[in-house]
Amino acid sequence: MSDDSEESAGPVPSLSRLRLDTLLRELVVRAEDLLDTQSRLHRLLDAVVSMASDLSLPDTLRRIVELSAELAGARYAALGVIGPERLLVEFITVGLDTQTRVAIGDPPHGKGILGLLINEPKPIRLHDLGEHPESYGFPPNHPPMTSFLGVPIRVRGTVFGNLYLTEKRGGEDFSEEDEDVVIALAAAAAIAIENARLFEQTHRREQWLAASTEVTDRLLQGADFTETSGLIVAKAVEIGQADAGFLLLRGEGEPQDDPRLTVRAAFGDGAHHFLGASYTVPSARTALFAGDGSPFRFDGGGAHPFVPRDPAPVPDRFLGPGAIVPLAAGGRVFGVISVARVEGRATLSDADTRMLHAFAGQAALALEFSRAASDRQRLAVFEDRDRIARDLHDLIIQRLFAVGLGLQGVSTMAGRPEVTDKLNGFVDDLDDTIRDVRKTIFSLQEPVERPSGLRGEVLRVVSGSAETLGFEPRLHLVGPIDSAVPDAVRPDLLAVLGEALTNVARHARASSAEVELSVDVGSGRVTLVVTDDGVGPGADDTPGHGTVNMASRAHRYGGDCTFEPQAERGARLCWSVPLRPGS
Incomplete structure (x- = not known):
């Protein structure tokens, strides 16, 4: 029995070792997995x-x-x-x-x-x-x-x-x-x-704030609009990581719903070619001008966000993604800032568009402040000019007039004819001085940027001729020029005046010239006379193209034009037309 028991118990240790080896291998694998x-x-x-x-x-x-x-x-x-x-x-x-x-x-x-x-x-x-x-x-x-x-x-x-x-x-x-x-x-x-x-985003926001501060500082330091507008566009392009930027503004005094915009500043490679170009805002984008304005982001794809007004160029190079934000202040939108990337670049993010909108708002406030300060300075100049004009009229002219009257009275008491002639000459000089002072008073009452009325336009043409003539002609203005001369006649009158002064500069070799513009309501005519002390036309000279044009402008209104030498030297042009053309 003992032998049989030993035989039956023999394989057990081998099977146990086999199971132990399997367990050990599994343990090693699991350990390796655990380590991994x-x-x-x-x-x-x-x-x-x-x-x-x-x-x-x-x-x-x-x-x-x-x-x-x-x-x-x-x-x-x-x-x-x-x-x-x-x-x-x-x-x-x-x-x-x-x-x-x-x-x-x-x-x-x-x-x-x-x-x-x-x-x-x-x-x-x-x-x-x-x-x-x-x-x-x-x-x-x-x-x-x-x-x-x-x-x-x-x-x-x-x-x-x-x-x-x-x-x-x-x-x-x-x-x-x-x-x-x-x-x-x-x-x-x-x-x-x-x-x-x-x-x-925090870093970009800091950049936008720094740009806003720089723009405001420039304006507060007295920088002009052109310089500051260029800085605004450059900063918008730089911080918005765009390739080009444009500042488009409405014309002065245009209504809030006017969709026409003109490029006033540009930044980017080739962007300056679009300065002065005009564009129209499509009806689908009018939200830009509603209230304080809403930003508009576009994804590119070759579509231009504005409609070019002929002959405005289409910025083909900048038809990629970008954004347009309004320049708004005080509930009024007076322009937009547009930044664009070249086609194929990523679309501007919402955060970039929001920060660009905020930057435009700050820039608009700074521009409005600058404009207000400029208007205040201009108003102060106008007030000062008006005060000077009043003083000249109320004090200087009256005193000169009194002196003239006194000299006229003295001349009647003078016994010798030569003394009388001398005193009358002084009186004539005083009359000329009074006319010059009146002309100065009128020029002081004209706007600096754009003279208003026919008087101001005539004064501008005469003053502008001084550079080519080498001297400024004397100007005499007589009668109700601004109120009596018809609007239809004014462009031709100014053209004739400019042509006459140009001819003096080109051909007369004169050292002085006089311009007299007079309106005689009784005869119903406006007359322009230009004289000089130059060489004058010869007897056999054929009228030039400019003289023919001046005569044609007079005949158009039923008037006449003569150009002839003066008695001693120089020439005299007389251009006269009726105040009621055709009469």
């Missing part, structure tokens, strides 16, 4: 710390792609940023060299498997990309890719983009552990992206 998991966790923690240390958004995005490829053991990795149209607006890759990227061409827009992850933002693992029904294929020169792992990145509940990993090293498929690690990395990446975004 622990290593991955350490690398994941290192990755999180690495991402959190960088506040630059572009650098953060590239770092996320590199870490995901490293943690999942992928040969190729990419991060696609999703834009407003649910297409990829940015595609950051790792594993492809520059030559391969150039050979592939444009980055993907979000079709096929990439689009599936956009439309259904949840993790996806594939053994072979080409076998999936949503597969869109690869472009020419694209390296082969089979295994695939895709994981969305959510920032504050919104899908920011997707991580794409392909070609697991060793030819294996991506495992569930790979997916878990990349999901954890994506969660940490979302926090890093949000931090980088907030930092970037």
Whole structure:
């Protein structure tokens, strides 16, 4: 019996050792898995710390792609940023060299498997990309890719983009552990992206505030509108990371609903070609001018946001994405700032558009303040000029007139004719002086920028001729010139005056000239006489083209024009037309 017992008990130790070896092997495998998991966790923690240390958004995005490829053991990795149209607006890759990227061409827009992850933002693992029904294929020169792992990145509940990993090293498929690690990395990446975004927005906001302060400081220091408007556009382009910017303004005094705008300042390569061009705001964009105005963002695609007014050029180079914000102050919109990027660049973000709108509001207030200060200065000048004119009229002219009357009285008591003639000459000189003072009074009462009325226009033409003549002609204005001369006659009268003074400068070789414009209401005529002390026309001279034109302008209204030499020297032009043309 003992032998039988020994035989039956013999195999037991061998079976126990076999089970022990199996358990030991399983324990070793699990230990290795544990070590591998622990290593991955350490690398994941290192990755999180690495991402959190960088506040630059572009650098953060590239770092996320590199870490995901490293943690999942992928040969190729990419991060696609999703834009407003649910297409990829940015595609950051790792594993492809520059030559391969150039050979592939444009980055993907979000079709096929990439689009599936956009439309259904949840993790996806594939053994072979080409076998999936949503597969869109690869472009020419694209390296082969089979295994695939895709994981969305959510920032504050919104899908920011997707991580794409392909070609697991060793030819294996991506495992569930790979997916878990990349999901954890994506969660940490979302926090890093949000931090980088907030930092970037804060930095950009500081730039906008600094630009607003610089514009305001320039205006407060007395910089003119042209210089400051150029600075406004340049800052808008710089901080908005645009390629060109334009400042478009309404004309002075135009109504609030007028859709016409003119380019007053431009910045960017080739943007200066559009200075002075006029455009019309389409009816679909009239919200720009409603109340304080609403910003408008456009995505490009070759469509210009304004309608060019012939012959305004179309800025073909700047038909990419951009934004238009109103320049509004005190409930009134007097223009817009437009920034644009070249076609193919990313659309301006909501944050950029909001900050550009705020910058435009600050710039508008600064411009309005500058205009108000300029108006106050102009008003002070006008008041001072008006006071001087009143003093000249009430004091100086009256005294000169009294002196003239006194000299006339003295001349009647003078016994000798030569004394009488001398006194009468002094009286004539005083009359001329009074006329000159009256002309000065009138010029002081005219606006500086644009003389109003026919008197002011005549004065401007006569004063403007001094540069070509070498002297300023004497001007005599007699009668109700502003009120009596018809509007239809005025352009021709001014043209004749300009032509006559030009002829004196070209042909007369004169040292002095006189212009007299008189209105005789009794005879119903306006007469312009221009005389000089030059060489005068010869007896055999043929009237030139300018003289013929002057005569034609007189005959048009039933008037006449004569041009003849004076008795001693020089020439005399007399141009006279009725106050009622045709009478």
